[in-house]
Amino acid sequence: MSDQQSVVLLTIDSVRADHCGFAGHDGNLTPNLDRLAADGLVFENAVAPAPATHGSATTFLTGEFPVEREGATGSDRASMKAHIRDHLSARDTVARRFSRMGYETAAFTANPWTSRYFGFDKGFDHFEDFMDDDASEGLLKGGEQTNPVSSLAVKAINWWQGQDMFMSWEAFYDDIVAWTESADDPYFLWVFLVDAHLPYLPPKDYRSRSRLATYPANLSLFADRNGDGLTPRFHDVLTDAYEDTIRYTDEFVGRAARELADDPMLVVHGDHGEAFGDHGMYGHGRDLYEELVDVPLVVAGGPEGRVEKPFSLRNLPDLLPSLARGDEYEDALDTHVFSHNRMPTVAVRGENWKYVWRPGDDELYDLERGETTECDDPDLRELGSELVADWREARAERERIASAARAVADGDAV
Helix, strand or coil, X not given: CCCCCCEEEEEECCCCHHHCHHHCCCCCCCHHHHHHHHHCEEECCEECCCCCHHHHHHHHHHCCCCCCCCCCCCCCHHHHHHHHHHHHHHCCCHHHHHHHCCCEEEEEECCHHHCHHHCCCCCCCEEECCCCHHHHHHHHHHCCCCCHHHHHXXXXXXXXXXXXXXXXXXXXXXXXXXXXXXXXXXXXXEEEECCCCCCCCCCHHHCCXXXXXXXXXXXXXXXXXXXXXCCHHHHHHHHHHHHHHHHHHHHHHHHHHHHCCCCCEEEEEECCCCEECHHHCEECCCCCCHHHXXXXXXXXXXXXXXXXXXXXXXXXXXXXXXXXXXXXXXXHCCCCEEEEECCCEEEEECCCEEEEEECCEEEEEECCCCCCCCCCCHHHHHHHHHHHHHHHHHHHHHHHHHHHHHHHHCCCCC
């Protein structure tokens, strides 16, 4: 019997921290997660490194923000694929770290953005994305259509066929349990659930609204991702449906805590949040406000307590092996953490403040007062500006090194 504990990393797509009971929500959406939080380790200021899955997952699996490379800077699927695959191939992923520690490793993901198409199978002994090559290519190419009517139709068809961000966790739960029962001890398992992702379509037993309401509301949002044309009724329908999907996902948390073999340490987190009219936006992917980067992070079956210092999901590859060995985890904590997107926008977050930088613009907030009115603190604004400048310069240097390495590999170096 190994002294090292089995570990399950459960990533829940699009769940924001303020919709969890242990973080203050009073809607009883996450009773199972709340019970785990009561006796576990809660990171009260966990921050996603990016507001969308491809940026967040590539970072929290490798511990490094991806850098731009020659030929991988475009927004089309081919460039994105090369960008993500290069990053995952060249980095020491959390799966590889656990493998070196003697763990058997596996992943089950229902999110196309974390499929083998993008190289997320690297380092895992067993990997299931439930997409054959033809399906993954066709699904992802469907998003490249330039005609918005055709694109919307493809998305709608995918919903009905169950192919696009709509695979219930129950469809592969038994496979997960079976793998844990057959795996060597200890094991590391990554599970990625998409039930709370747009479109918000909870199953029948968790549905507080009829399909006659939820389908038109979701289609309306897909047609207008800014939500400018959403009626107040559609807004209410979408928020109710989103909360229903969280309640449904919480059932997975409860069952996994009871039924997975070897009584593993269970680490539950969101990959990013979700906006519902906050700052004039619905969905995710564009800005770096708290509704998009403030995520839950709970460790059950390990140490107990509450961590107030900021914690970036970027540090998960350091945190998880430390917890598995029973070591101290304080080295994974920071005084400030960063998030960014490819627009580019960069945010630096302290325990109770946040600075957001965009080309030609910046914002500063006292998080105890929220992100509606800016904070007037010139010293704190200067600190935020300096931290972002240092981060951007370090990133630019990594990009120069990556480009030089690519030139050497291609035989183009002088």
